[in-house]
Amino acid sequence: xxxxxxxxxxxxxxxxxxxxxxxxxxxxxxxxxxxxxxxxxxxxxxxxxxxxxxxxxxxxxxxxxxxxxxxxxxxxxxxxxxxxxxxxxxxxxxxxxxxxxxxxxxxxxxxxxxxxxxxxxxxxxxxxxxxxxxxxxxxxxxxxxxxxxxxxxxxxxxxxxxxxxxxxxxxxxxxxxxxxxxxxxxxxxxxxxxxxxxxxxxxxxxxxxxxxxxxxxxxxxxxxxxxxxxxxxxxxxxxxxxxxxxxxxxxxxxxxxxxxxxxxxxxxxxxxxxxxxxxxxxxxxxxxxxxxxxxxxxxxxxxxxxxxxxxxxxx
Amino acid sequence: xxxxxxxxxxxxxxxxxxxxxxxxxxxxxxxxxxxxxxxxxxxxxxxxxxxxxxxxxxxxxxxxxxxxxxxxxxxxxxxxxxxxxxxxxxxxxxxxxxxxxxxxxxxxxxxxxxxxxxxxxxxxxxxxxxxxxxxxxxxxxxxxxxxxxxxxxxxxxxxxxxxxxxxxxxxxxxxxxxxxxxxxxxxxxxxxxxxxxxxxxxxxxxxxxxxxxxxxxxxxxxxxx
Numbered sequence: 001x002x003x004x005x006x007x008x009x010x011x012x013x014x015x016x017x018x019x020x021x022x023x024x025x026x027x028x029x030x031x032x033x034x035x036x037x038x039x040x041x042x043x044x045x046x047x048x049x050x051x052x053x054x055x056x057x058x059x060x061x062x063x064x065x066x067x068x069x070x071x072x073x074x075x076x077x078x079x080x081x082x083x084x085x086x087x088x089x090x091x092x093x094x095x096x097x098x099x100x101x102x103x104x105x106x107x108x109x110x111x112x113x114x115x116x117x118x119x120x121x122x123x124x125x126x127x128x129x130x131x132x133x134x135x136x137x138x139x140x141x142x143x144x145x146x147x148x149x150x151x152x153x154x155x156x157x158x159x160x161x162x163x164x165x166x167x168x169x170x171x172x173x174x175x176x177x178x179x180x181x182x183x184x185x186x187x188x189x190x191x192x193x194x195x196x197x198x199x200x201x202x203x204x205x206x207x208x209x210x211x212x213x214x215x216x217x218x219x220x221x222x223x224x225x226x227x228x229x230x231x232x233x234x235x236x237x238x239x240x241x242x243x244x245x246x247x248x249x250x251x252x253x254x255x256x257x258x259x260x261x262x263x264x265x266x267x268x269x270x271x272x273x274x275x276x277x278x279x280x281x282x283x284x285x286x287x288x289x290x291x292x293x294x295x296x297x298x299x300x301x302x303x304x305x306x307x308x309x310x311x312x313x314x315x
Numbered sequence: 316x317x318x319x320x321x322x323x324x325x326x327x328x329x330x331x332x333x334x335x336x337x338x339x340x341x342x343x344x345x346x347x348x349x350x351x352x353x354x355x356x357x358x359x360x361x362x363x364x365x366x367x368x369x370x371x372x373x374x375x376x377x378x379x380x381x382x383x384x385x386x387x388x389x390x391x392x393x394x395x396x397x398x399x400x401x402x403x404x405x406x407x408x409x410x411x412x413x414x415x416x417x418x419x420x421x422x423x424x425x426x427x428x429x430x431x432x433x434x435x436x437x438x439x440x441x442x443x444x445x446x447x448x449x450x451x452x453x454x455x456x457x458x459x460x461x462x463x464x465x466x467x468x469x470x471x472x473x474x475x476x477x478x479x480x481x482x483x484x485x486x487x488x489x490x491x492x493x494x495x496x497x498x499x500x501x502x503x504x505x506x507x508x509x510x511x512x513x514x515x516x517x518x519x520x521x522x523x524x525x526x527x528x529x530x531x532x533x534x535x536x537x538x539x540x
Contacts, residue, residue, distance in 0.1 A: 023360045025361070026361045026372070026446065027363060027444075028507070032360075032361065142448060142490060142492075143449035143450075233366050235363075235365040235368040236365050238323060238324065241323070259363060260446040261447070268327075296325035297325055297379055297380075300375050
């Protein structure tokens, strides 16, 4: 029996295998990694009826062009993604996110771009034939760790799929919403910064810079003035931590961040808003709003409840 | 013990062990780290020890700040033994090809190359923490004679294996990375092994010794490729 597989005709800009992330290795310098947009990751696996922690392919800006070989497979794409399926007879089907498609031998899946967002997800029924490293399918490119030798997907390579017998037909009505503010909790060095700068931080627009990847998001806007010291003793960092180096431009730590850093922490993005922040492409304007711990905890409860409600609407 | 506990965002506990960076404080951090790991506390997802801080990340779906804080505050950690540590010997080549900042270091500290190398290899170092990039050890304390500040403008790419010094510390760049430490040599030894049973050669609390190798010896056992 021939195996189901994808041939990579175009890898896309930053295409990697990801799951919910890798725990318990901060102390050796490995961050969580994992799918940046957790909600869209979970929806992808739910729609295709995979296990919640199965691996998906995450892509950024431009996705891969994949040629399918084998009997048939079902796929789904989540996020805000422009894609098409090119059938063997060269006819084209315009793809819709949150809807499963069946691919037959020699069909091509062309993931053209993410729209007004950064990350999208491809989940395949039955998952990929890859191995876990330290209990996770997530790739940390900088440490060369995870499936595919810890590398991004490359042109010409073959991705083997797990065999499945049944085709899936599922869909979901869902629109990724934007929020007015990215909510944050005060950081451990909040009082290092001038009163005016705190006012700027919580009232003015910050623009996502081009120097943004899975490690971190650099912002530009009003310079944040540090009154105390611009370096602290190096210490642990986490997803969503906002550091301000001496130049006054904040950097938000994203899922592949360096695990230790020595810049003061002005704030931390709340868990409920992390997906939405990370999906902001370069050039987008962001406004921050401070909330307290209890509010953040409640907002996370709402976030998880919303995710469950979305999953329940799958037909 | 822990001087103060704060929340870092909504899903992490930030434990502050005091302002000073020394072996004594750091051993407390490492003891807490080992103890919490062994206890397998529900909801804890990750723990990041550093010089004088311990950050504990938890799963907001299973627990919360208050619960983890109560648990950590009530830990009974009375035995501060210097954990199970080992001595790791690391070969370093100080050839001009690798010693990217040697001239700057010579000028700043007023010593010649031979003396700088001797100062570095004539003692054991304590590993305070590992991280930033996978497996990178933060070692200290280097002799006062060879201490200096980091580069004013960090390098965009520090070569893999580079051995750097700054302030009271030295380190090894386990992967190519941006960085601002003064590079004076390079080690062919693979520190981050990718063997899941033993990911790194050097763990916090370990002792590290450097020994000098020639460029010929370097190319013979280059594990970095």
